[in-house]
Amino acid sequence: MPEHERDLVGYGAEPPHAAWPGGARVAVSLVLNYEEGGEQNVLEGDPASEGYLHEIVGAPPVVGGRDLNVESMFAYGSRAGFWRVHRTLAAHGAPLTVYAVAQALERNPEAARAMAAAGWEVASHGRRWIDYRHVPEDGERADVARSIGTIERLVGRRPVGWYTGRTSPHTRRLVAEEGGFLYDSDDYSDDLPFYVRAAGRPHLVVPYGLDTNDFKFLLVHGFTTAEDMLAYLVDSFDALHAEGADRPRMMSVGLHCRIIGRPGRIRVLDGFLRHVARRGGAWVATREQIARHWLATHPPVR
Template sequence: MSDHQRDFVGYGAQPPRAAWPGGARVAVSLVLNYEEGGEHNVLDGDMTSEGFLHEVVGAPPVAGGRDLNVESMFAYGARVGFWRIHRTLAAHGAPLTVHAVGQALERNPAAARAMGVAGWEVAGHGWRWIDYRDVPEDIERGDVARTTATIERLVGRRPVGWYTGRTSHATRRIVVEEGGFLYDSDDYSDDLPFYVEAAGRPHLVVPYSLDANDFKFLLVHGFTTADDILAYLIDTFDALHAEGAERPRMMSVGLHCRIIGRPGRIRALDGFLRHVAQRGGAWVATREQIARHWLATHPR
């Protein structure tokens, strides 16, 4: 339980000057979570169907059986939503980081190839889209290695970033000990990257966000329409842009194939990218680019 020390101080009143390229006020990180095919399913040996982040909000998982409706909602993300997001980002020439579940990539190698061809950064997101809290450490360690190898084989490049999402107390240490990772994003506590000690060495954290995130469409009292999330993303960007005149910041935007990839929601992504371009002062970058910049500009 000592792998993560709680820190309520952080950078305090004087955060470092990020010195983003081009004098940008805000580094914008777009993240697509690719999970479809890695969720709970009795066909994969699970005890229940998936009960989290699908369109029937609050419906309990099926114990010992399949939920064909939920399965098809996840399949939509891989079959249709992914490609709609792909077209939208291509139209804007926007870089992207993918949090990729290894088993999900295995089940749609065409999507994996498209990520590589597009030049997107693909980071690890676990072998399965599950809660790793109670997974034995040796199994989690094996999953990190297996996911890393799968991404390298299918995408064409080894991942240098990691985000489990639902971590165990050992996740960060396992990632650092695995080697080859520049950063992880299993943290939500800052608007700038920062260093922690893990496995006896300095390790960079590029924090993520669950507020500027489309998963709130699938929560009670969350986003309902594209206008809801678009307004929130614009408000977040504009606030960070104003602060960035003195202290540049970072903004993470969380996306999911089966959520923002729906036709009634995709215009929020298009509208946000248009706003960022028109406002100016942004560096839209992958998390790898942000990590490499931070490691070079603010070495530990």
């Protein structure tokens, strides 16, 4: 289908057999959003402070000025939260995909080096963590190129995956036109990868998840305690695991340094990885690994 045509049918009643490695029932993709330092700020020429995904839920942004409280909450993610997540994943030996905002990486190159040393996949999350609906197409194209160069310089390898989060109508086409990306994840519509047409050719989408995502701690009526999120992740995995006996599925887990990296929440990640290991039947993989598997096992029909 064309890149933005609504498809309410998808694979229907008979999705393809994913054939995950090792006969896994569920491919589990852990994603860490690294955004701290790329958010909206008047110091960057933005009209207001960041008003989204911080601990003071519902507080309006400061128009024309700085919100030092919000800035410090974001700084917690890069100063402390990132390293807590890093230690937890290292203890489990779990692979990870980072959705990295290029400007955020520039402001903490030590974190970028740690991502590379850990062997994590670093995908691009844009040059800045802003809403690209309001950015002219030429500006967004330039930001795509700048994000690639920054990540390659700091991590030692260019990104092959893309996730903006707050996309413009041009984002997917610009990513496909660039030519060096295996996939994008700006979609939430399925439990398996699928193809669309973008820039005149087949383009792989590896969908993401906002229900199995720690950002719900910062939404009204979302997660309140670690038990809330852990129970939801376990229930989601177990349901997909049961379905995967016949039709293997994929599960995304979305994390943020400044959210899951808090002491009262980090045990969600530890507890979920312990549950996955106990149940078995899971392929914990980067999104790049999932994309390469899908491209080889289920190539696009030309």
